[in-house]
Amino acid sequence: MVPRYSRPEMTAIWTPENRFRIWFEIEAHATDALAELGVVPKEAAQALWAWWNTNPAIDVPAIDAIEAVTKHDVIAFLTWVADHVGDQARFMHQGMTSSDVLDTALAVQLAQASDILLADLDRLLEVLKARAIEHKMTPTIGRSHGIHAEPVTFGLKLAQAYAEFDRCKTRLIAARADIATCAISGAVGTFANIDPSVEERVAAKLGLSVEPVSTQVIPRDRHAMFFATLGVIASSIERLATEVRHLQRTEVLEAEEYFSPGQKGSSAMPHKRNPVLTENLTGLARMVRGYVTPALENVALWHERDISHSSVERYIGPDATITLDFALARLTGVIDKLLVYPERMDKNLNKMGGLVHSQRVLLALTQAGVSREDSYRLVQRNAMKVWESDGQLSLLDLLKGDAEVTAALSPQQLEEKFDLGYHLKHVDTIFARVFG
Amino acid sequence: MVPRYSRPEMTAIWTPENRFRIWFEIEAHATDALAELGVVPKEAAQALWAWWNTNPAIDVPAIDAIEAVTKHDVIAFLTWVADHVGDQARFMHQGMTSSDVLDTALAVQLAQASDILLADLDRLLEVLKARAIEHKMTPTIGRSHGIHAEPVTFGLKLAQAYAEFDRCKTRLIAARADIATCAISGAVGTFANIDPSVEERVAAKLGLSVEPVSTQVIPRDRHAMFFATLGVIASSIERLATEVRHLQRTEVLEAEEYFSPGQKGSSAMPHKRNPVLTENLTGLARMVRGYVTPALENVALWHERDISHSSVERYIGPDATITLDFALARLTGVIDKLLVYPERMDKNLNKMGGLVHSQRVLLALTQAGVSREDSYRLVQRNAMKVWESDGQLSLLDLLKGDAEVTAALSPQQLEEKFDLGYHLKHVDTIFARVFG
Amino acid sequence: MVPRYSRPEMTAIWTPENRFRIWFEIEAHATDALAELGVVPKEAAQALWAWWNTNPAIDVPAIDAIEAVTKHDVIAFLTWVADHVGDQARFMHQGMTSSDVLDTALAVQLAQASDILLADLDRLLEVLKARAIEHKMTPTIGRSHGIHAEPVTFGLKLAQAYAEFDRCKTRLIAARADIATCAISGAVGTFANIDPSVEERVAAKLGLSVEPVSTQVIPRDRHAMFFATLGVIASSIERLATEVRHLQRTEVLEAEEYFSPGQKGSSAMPHKRNPVLTENLTGLARMVRGYVTPALENVALWHERDISHSSVERYIGPDATITLDFALARLTGVIDKLLVYPERMDKNLNKMGGLVHSQRVLLALTQAGVSREDSYRLVQRNAMKVWESDGQLSLLDLLKGDAEVTAALSPQQLEEKFDLGYHLKHVDTIFARVFG
């Protein structure tokens, strides 16, 4: 976890305090269930909740101090609780194994993290939608291979991003369901020492599903799928960040990351406004992707379980979710405040003297009865002149002055071929598909 | 693609023949739609299908020869079709761009590949279920950290695998839906030169969804999610393969990959039966996982598209699906024919002289009123003798002979604590959860 | 292996023919050594070489047919050799294990592949050097964050690439040494059945080092380091390819991948020349990088060996080396024929009306006694005018017309600050460092 790429709400999930709170809830709900089964006295469960309702502070250093002696985190925690609750606490954890607590708690933490990420996605989607609608009809050049192709609108670019992040949301909802399971099944998952109904109750109380078959641990294919999904989202972040970086290039400058008027005045080099936020997002995406493979390697635990996954999760649990939360929020801010320069988009669009329309002219000539070969020759000889003039000459003007061309197409017909509206006529259709 | 790790049905999907067939269907359905719109003559579409209904062979070398001249694969294909269909073929591909054909065809190929993989999963699930039921009550030692823990059944191990691959199936169904989209939207995705209804018709005919917003290409987050999902499945394969490898170790030998009686007699070293199939599966899993990151890196194409993803997909499209298909089939074979040795499982289970039951005795002593500390001391002093005898002594016998122990628990009560049934009493519950 | 990204010389290394040839040489040299030790008759070794000197064709289908029966590749090969050499062949392979042949042969193949890659690097370095010297003093704008910073030369860009690939060469030489070892040590590496001198002789004959301690297999950390090194080289390829892609953007257009005059005339859109080769290289780099992790995962074989690495190497051995060879050759071609546009570089350099020199003016004002704050204010108020004019106004002209500025710096002094030579004065120094 790198503090500068962290936000407090997500970071809070991964604090010892939060973990211990979840542990307590698991233990207390389990004790409730055990009490109902008659395995432990009802007073035991009541005592736990009575104390909990006093909203006690979690004394992490005290628990750590006990762990330093017991060398066991769950026992240390239980001991600390017993110190406060008193004798009734000895009924806690009956028939359970540490992994029941640890794995279920991790499920709660990942579900909490997912909820923040889903809210992040919602905010990003909202901002993308607003800016997409704002620029629904702002023409800009579409580029394939970094080379001018045909016109699109800036709103279409954002609509594409909206659709992509909407898919990411669907995937994250599925990934959340995948990891949100509860296992309270004992040493090797057989429920030998604890009734399955305990697991069911705790699951219900914590908003989790029941893990159908656990082996002391919750199977790690679930977590692998979760972190792989975060890696896909990170890659989508990289895509949009890369778009902004391209648009902010000196030679393109169709959009810029926001800078305040104050910032503007502070430098002697007004052109040197660097897309540092989106470059940063590119790097963060690399990190979140980097956590996918360790998560995949965690799946093949030996037999009923080994503990090799644990250290990996101590890194990637916090690091992947905190980094992705930060990245989504940063990207939302970038898009929300993005400075968009429609005049520059227009200028770039026309930079090539109308060459982006050459293909339409070609088609029109063919449809007007000129042979394919002749059409090519006619368009090309004018296109080359425009090209060689570096955009100083206009293709439309040249065509209008080319007798062979005007023999087939009138000036007015030619002008129609240079109409942006032709390219934008289905923007509504696409927007309807994306935004409903 | 490595031939020895390939099966013909999956390999066939990635042949030029299959690709060209899909291309034809895309073009012909699109021509149908264009004909209905009145953009091209109905005769054009009819001519295409008339020829196609003669079930013409795809002459790949001929198409390649044309490509060698045109330097363009789609044009080469269209030219070859025109050579056979005749003049009407010139109406094909009207308003379309090569990517419309290429990306939609890839979607069809990946959907076809998914269908094979789903069938593979179904067969694996079937075999896992059959063997799980067969060994539902075959006791075996559960191991955490490779160390004996408490009893489970061999059926439970397989039920766990069943549940895991059933999740994999759910994930693959979602991943299939993610990539099965059709884009026929022209040079930069604006439908400037082709009506959206063409896309809708082709999508419907090919069993695909419509891509809501494309940018010449179908967005690559879809493919990233697809290959990431294959990576998760591969990791689950590795888990089960690793289990078999462990079980076949000389010292464990609770199960073995199948060998025919003939094989048995062929070697002077009857113990040297190596788990080579599951070792091989471990390696194949590494490869399928290795394709995840390139797929993730493919997402951030520049602007409306660049072509950097294409070379990656020429590798991983075939390699990931062919390898995973082979691996699933191999794993299915391994499980189907797995030689299971219940006697050896029983022997290993009892290897420690009953130490696996020590915790139950401990609990019983406590419940019988012996203090926690004394219970520990009593169990431990007998357990250590068993341990030092390397399993020659029996914990039950020693406990029966320990007066302090028998003062609290009768011989019969002690015997009950060594009952395997205690551990297996919820196997039904778990099976009901997994298999319904 | 994807044929279109393969070159014959490298592909030949990975053919069965080449592998069998290497196998023969290992076996024959080993037989020589055994004959010298008196373990087998000298005639046996002589018979092998006598046959080999007839330059026999390797009949791969025949060997495959034997393998189909024996289910063992090395035995199949030995049988086929024996069929041709006759009775003396039974002395081959005495005391050896299949892995001795397989792993040593892989070492030879990887060493052969390394030699081709080193030659590829040499050609790339040669081309980079030539083009660097050609453009040593071609000014172009240096960009940080994609934004204009200060002038560099195009030669410096290439010199940087030269230095980077020269490091890659050093690394590959080390990686080659790492994998070029010979192991002929028997079933578990103890030389129980074969004298260590055999290994030494075969190593010497094949130009390999002796593996100091093998365990049936050559340890896979060697191969991991080798493939990791290829991954680094691929990343350097991606860097230079990305540079070209950026330079070819429509708005930048300072360089272009080569196109023949014929190509030029063939399109109606002269601006649509896509950097497809370097985009392709970007994708190929992703693949070669993707092979690194499977190679790293291959290291932790179980005990003296398992065979999980084998399937991985059947993929990545050919795929990584063939792809990298192709990519290096393609990159060499791109750089060799790269169309460089110095006028456009000059135009871009001056695009901002001289703003790239603003920092030098600022420094000069400070050195002329103007306070830091005032210097800033003076430069900035002129710079902003230039910026807002979109490069139509010239910073130098404005400064010359600003009385507060000219009070500190004469027009001539100002002009000096706009001198490109100032930025290029150490190009010689850097070239001397790089090229010696």
Next chain:
Amino acid sequence: MVPRYSRPEMTAIWTPENRFRIWFEIEAHATDALAELGVVPKEAAQALWAWWNTNPAIDVPAIDAIEAVTKHDVIAFLTWVADHVGDQARFMHQGMTSSDVLDTALAVQLAQASDILLADLDRLLEVLKARAIEHKMTPTIGRSHGIHAEPVTFGLKLAQAYAEFDRCKTRLIAARADIATCAISGAVGTFANIDPSVEERVAAKLGLSVEPVSTQVIPRDRHAMFFATLGVIASSIERLATEVRHLQRTEVLEAEEYFSPGQKGSSAMPHKRNPVLTENLTGLARMVRGYVTPALENVALWHERDISHSSVERYIGPDATITLDFALARLTGVIDKLLVYPERMDKNLNKMGGLVHSQRVLLALTQAGVSREDSYRLVQRNAMKVWESDGQLSLLDLLKGDAEVTAALSPQQLEEKFDLGYHLKHVDTIFARVFG
């Protein structure tokens, strides 16, 4: 960075204090060089060092507070220094760019980290050597595929590990050289505003090489190679850790991670001593490997530089080095204190009733004139009896009682074939190769 997997010496390298100390030294040495060139007054350099020699505490919060205003870390630091040094401090950083300081400081940090890792490797090598020599002649079964093969010694296993980590050391020395370079070359690496001799002096003072050609930043192929090398070392750690995990399995139990006698007595389940340290190492290896790909993706910065690499390095700089340091130290402790059980090794070795010698008997029969087919039949019929007895019968006894066998080989000759010494006769040779 996960505190529990961190050691203070390595962590200290990545503290702000250490970073600021390195920054100061870079700046002060550069000022020395500038003073010698006459660019700044000698008093400026003297003032810096005079203050530094008072060993001032680095007030990180104060610097952070300045950064909160200036939004620039290097400027904040320079301001803080100036607050203490006074007026002369304004000559610091003349002609330099922030990256000169940042990248050179990172080089120093990575070199410091390398030195710790090299010392870690030295300690590991020392321990491996000592334990290898201790168990040079401790026989144990060699296993391929997890199946008993032929005898080796436990010392040989450790000698193999020694050779592997010795290679890792060589690789790390090369990787250290790769990243230990100094760049002080200004905004785009042209030395426009600073003489190359400054860079040379700072490099010499800090024990770095001069970066031959930088582009504001030090090229990231260097760092990619560095982190890839750490990934290889991590994989070698995983290999040895996996070996220990296997040896500690209940059924194998040839070695165990250390536990104190106190620990021994504390549990009622004396068999439940889990290899948690080596399982943990397996997970840590996954993490260090996971950092390789982000480092590779960092290579392709845009043009002269972008800042996408920076966030990645804020994670992996500390995380990879701290984790690897911890892992190497943990592995050293595991090997140093490893409980080795030669009796159990012996018992396992003989577990199969002598079947591991069957191949030698087969060879001896052939050499005694029995046909290959008959030899097979004779060995196999006895071997099968041993196998079916689960090691209760002895192959040697059965062979001695088989008249057809004794017709070819005397009892004494047979006994010789069961001699472990035969397998261990070249242990000296191998040790001499490894340890010299």
